[in-house]
Amino acid sequence: MKKINGGxxxxxxxxxxxxxxxxxxKGRNDMALVYSTVPAKVAGVxxxxxxxxxxxxxxxxxxxxxxxxxxxxxNSGIANACTSKIGEEINQEMAKAxxxxxxxxxxxxxxxxxxxxxxxxxxxxxxxxxxxxxKNLDSSVEAGHNAACAIMTTDTVSKECAVQFTIDDKVVTxxxxxxxxxxxxxxMATMLCVITTDIAISKDLLQEAVKNDVQDSFNMISVxxxxxxxxxxxxxxxGKAENKEITTKDANYDSFCKALAIVTHTLAKMMASDGExxxxxxxxxxxxAKTKNDAIVLSKSVxxxxxxxxxxxxxxxxxxxxxxxxxxxxxEFDPDIVDLYIESNGTRIKxxxxxxxxxxxxxxxxxVLSAEEVTAIAxxxxxxxxxxxxxxxxxxxxxxxxxxxRS
Amino acid sequence: MKKINGGxxxxxxxxxxxxxxxxxxKGRNDMALVYSTVPAKVAGVxxxxxxxxxxxxxxxxxxxxxxxxxxxxxNSGIANACTSKIGEEINQEMAKAxxxxxxxxxxxxxxxxxxxxxxxxxxxxxxxxxxxxxKNLDSSVEAGHNAACAIMTTDTVSKECAVQFTIDDKVVTxxxxxxxxxxxxxxMATMLCVITTDIAISKDLLQEAVKNDVQDSFNMISVxxxxxxxxxxxxxxxGKAENKEITTKDANYDSFCKALAIVTHTLAKMMASDGExxxxxxxxxxxxAKTKNDAIVLSKSVxxxxxxxxxxxxxxxxxxxxxxxxxxxxxEFDPDIVDLYIESNGTRIKxxxxxxxxxxxxxxxxxVLSAEEVTAIAxxxxxxxxxxxxxxxxxxxxxxxxxxxRS
Numbered sequence: 001m002k003k004i005n006g007g008x009x010x011x012x013x014x015x016x017x018x019x020x021x022x023x024x025x026k027g028r029n030d031m032a033l034v035y036s037t038v039p040a041k042v043a044g045v046x047x048x049x050x051x052x053x054x055x056x057x058x059x060x061x062x063x064x065x066x067x068x069x070x071x072x073x074x075n076s077g078i079a080n081a082c083t084s085k086i087g088e089e090i091n092q093e094m095a096k097a098x099x100x101x102x103x104x105x106x107x108x109x110x111x112x113x114x115x116x117x118x119x120x121x122x123x124x125x126x127x128x129x130x131x132x133x134x135k136n137l138d139s140s141v142e143a144g145h146n147a148a149c150a151i152m153t154t155d156t157v158s159k160e161c162a163v164q165f166t167i168d169d170k171v172v173t174x175x176x177x178x179x180x181x182x183x184x185x186x187x188m189a190t191m192l193c194v195i196t197t198d199i200a201i202s203k204d205l206l207q208e209a210v211k212n213d214v215q216d217s218f219n220m221i222s223v224x225x226x227x228x229x230x231x232x233x234x235x236x237x238x239g240k241a242e243n244k245e246i247t248t249k250d251a252n253y254d255s256f257c258k259a260l261a262i263v264t265h266t267l268a269k270m271m272a273s274d275g276e277x278x279x280x281x282x283x284x285x286x287x288x289a290k291t292k293n294d295a296i297v298l299s300k301s302v303x304x305x306x307x308x309x310x311x312x313x314x315x316x317x318x319x320x321x322x323x324x325x326x327x328x329x330x331x332e333f334d335p336d337i338v339d340l341y342i343e344s345n346g347t348r349i350k351x352x353x354x355x356x357x358x359x360x361x362x363x364x365x366x367x368v369l370s371a372e373e374v375t376a377i378a379x380x381x382x383x384x385x386x387x388x389x390x391x392x393x394x395x396x397x398x399x400x401x402x403x404x405x406r407s
Numbered sequence: 408m409k410k411i412n413g414g415x416x417x418x419x420x421x422x423x424x425x426x427x428x429x430x431x432x433k434g435r436n437d438m439a440l441v442y443s444t445v446p447a448k449v450a451g452v453x454x455x456x457x458x459x460x461x462x463x464x465x466x467x468x469x470x471x472x473x474x475x476x477x478x479x480x481x482n483s484g485i486a487n488a489c490t491s492k493i494g495e496e497i498n499q500e501m502a503k504a505x506x507x508x509x510x511x512x513x514x515x516x517x518x519x520x521x522x523x524x525x526x527x528x529x530x531x532x533x534x535x536x537x538x539x540x541x542k543n544l545d546s547s548v549e550a551g552h553n554a555a556c557a558i559m560t561t562d563t564v565s566k567e568c569a570v571q572f573t574i575d576d577k578v579v580t581x582x583x584x585x586x587x588x589x590x591x592x593x594x595m596a597t598m599l600c601v602i603t604t605d606i607a608i609s610k611d612l613l614q615e616a617v618k619n620d621v622q623d624s625f626n627m628i629s630v631x632x633x634x635x636x637x638x639x640x641x642x643x644x645x646g647k648a649e650n651k652e653i654t655t656k657d658a659n660y661d662s663f664c665k666a667l668a669i670v671t672h673t674l675a676k677m678m679a680s681d682g683e684x685x686x687x688x689x690x691x692x693x694x695x696a697k698t699k700n701d702a703i704v705l706s707k708s709v710x711x712x713x714x715x716x717x718x719x720x721x722x723x724x725x726x727x728x729x730x731x732x733x734x735x736x737x738x739e740f741d742p743d744i745v746d747l748y749i750e751s752n753g754t755r756i757k758x759x760x761x762x763x764x765x766x767x768x769x770x771x772x773x774x775v776l777s778a779e780e781v782t783a784i785a786x787x788x789x790x791x792x793x794x795x796x797x798x799x800x801x802x803x804x805x806x807x808x809x810x811x812x813r814s
Contacts, residue, residue, distance in 0.1 A: 051733070184734075398806070402801075
């Protein structure tokens with residue numbers, strides 16, 4: 001199992017492209033198209049927000065009812081959320097344009113949008129963009145990269161990852177792209193992620209693998225505790241690797257899940273560290289919790305606390321805020337036996353032991369917290385379960401970006 | 408029922424004072440003492456955080472088991488939280504010093520601390536401060552004000568309020584003080600609030616009135632979604648108004664509850680608008696919700712969203728973020744029938760109607776959002792229940808204050 005260069009075009013039989021359609025932004029690519037040269041098994045998980053964007057509603061229906069899909073059209077700039085029936089019609093027109101240009105069934109086309117809520121997508125421009133993209137599909141690494149860049153909004157870097165492994169001597173590839181970086185607190189999926197793989201697998205097992213995977217990957221990151229209206233993780237598996245189709249939870253299925261986890265964890269951590277205004281990736285590990293759910297809830301409570309996030313920004317070892325965030329998470333534990341550590345670049349410091357501060361050096365603690373990737377570890381000493389969540393610091397730039405995002 | 412000048416010394420038989428004990432801060436008052444000249448019925452509500460500060464543990468025991476109390480000693484600078492047994496001993500020594508200096512039973516003394524978590528209170532300095540304060544108690548408005556100022560941490564203004572009304576021709580007064588302004592997301596009570604009243608009321612009814620009141624007052628505010636380890640609301644009722652003791656839920660009980668609500672809502676709103684770094688009070692009203700709990704959860708979701716808070720800071724009518732925050736609150740509703748308004752200084756604008764944007768003027772919306780007190784109103788059109796929550800904007804100064812609070 002090894003990471004390779006590339007993203008959504010890494011797996012065999014996948015092509016991508018991007019274009020500048022002027023959906024809202026000027027002078028940059030803002031639409032992307034991902035295409036499988038053959039019908040691919042389709043799986044996906046989507047936002048649990050009651051307010052679902054038009055493309056999310058469309059995709060949920062397709063993932064539920066169709067075995068195969070072949071294309072995903074994505075745009076940045078406008079989210080097509082809170083746009084009522086008109087937004088749904090525009091979304092369908094976009095899917096139809098892809099279907100006509102690529103000569104594939106309408107219900108083989110998935111859609112995904114990200115950007116401002118409430119505005120309508122200028123449909124003629126979108127259709128022009130789709131027509132241009134359909135002629136320009138390409139399986140190069142660069143084409144995948146262009147697609148990953150086109151879906152960025154306030155992201156500062158594109159997020160791509162690809163992994164290869166073998167099943168019965170067949171090389172299998174999984175590649176993916178995703179985008180952050182605000183309204184990121186995924187609940188079942190993340191804001192626009194497309195994973196492509198050439199593995200042969202049944203649709204049911206693909207969906208199950210994806211559903212399980214997000215619990216430990218995208219659902220464990222948060223930038224701002226705001227669960228988006230558009231969160232979508234779409235997975236296409238086209239079978240081009242020519243392995244014997246996976247239809248049971250055998251060793252091959254496990255290999256696929258492991259490889260998928262590498263791709264999704266990598267993308268998830270990239271999203272957290274590129275959170276709006278972020279200067280640091282902040283990881284919270286909760287170990288020896290009573291239950292898995294306790295560990296999840298506790299670790300997410302730490303990474304989502306504004307007070308913890310600002311302290312991380314200031315490299316201030318204000319550990320009381322971490323203990324406080326554990327305390328209000330809604331999980332019972334005994335504060336008098338908890339230990340707390342911080343760690344970066346291989347240096348670990350114990351700040352708190354059995355309910356009271358240790359005699360740690362503030363200077364050393366500040367040094368540990370000044371790294372680009374910082375971990376806090378809470379040892380609950382109550383059981384055997386653990387969980388890891390990823391977030392980022394809360395900075396002046398977060399306020400700047402969001403104080404006037406629309407202008 | 409009318410508001411009067413003053414705070415914790417407004418009611419008959421209550422005295423207060425403050426002193427500079429150098430608990431942590433230099434050159435300012437950092438301890439306060441509130442005293443009833445006669446034993447007073449005691450009630451209180453405290454943080455639900457699993458991690459409870461030493462004074463909170465002490466007070467919970469007293470409120471549960473004692474009928475009367477007579478003094479509250481408070482300090483700022485150090486929270487006496489996460490301080491283990493040593494912190495509990497220091498807290499008890501402080502209570503003992505009050506008991507000895509004022510010659511009242513030890514278990515008539517309540518304690519409250521606010522400030523940095525994890526440090527120990529320098530007990531000798533605290534005791535010296537208590538001795539000085541015991542000689543300096545005073546029933547003037549100024550003495551109450553000094554106490555309110557001494558408990559401030561990152562607060563920029565002191566929070567006091569007093570209300571008078573009559574029961575059977577007896578004038579009854581309720582006064583109170585509280586402090587914010589970080590780690591404010593009270594769950595059952597708020598970070599240090601002392602209410603004094605001269606009403607005669609049974610302990611059970613006093614506790615019930617307080618417990619009900621916080622649901623609509625302090626529990627409806629949030630600065631940062633961080634529920635503190637020290638939240639304490641303490642109420643002393645000493646009977647000096649000489650009304651016939653309230654022992655049933657009659658009209659007099661209702662009058663008391665109404666007056667109490669004026670004091671607590673006033674203090675709660677002052678805390679929200681003085682949230683760390685805040686430039687605006689932000690109010691969210693949810694109307695026509697299916698259940699009261701739905702209305703509460705929805706309105707709190709709006710005021711706690713970082714994306715909404717930064718948009719309010721930028722006076723940006725980015726209403727999609729409000730709809731999004733309603734959507735992920737965990738309450739079922741139909742986005743396609745929701746209406747959304749913003750309002751300030753008597754001007755109301757409808758931004759969103761039946762699931763789609765109205766043709767509102769961005770310029771006018773920005774003007775409405777530029778006021779010091781801004782309200783968002785979401786009409787769910789599903790029932791008859793409503794709730795109001797109060798928060799504040801998220802600003803550069805919030806990050807500044809919390810990036811390095813301890814130094």
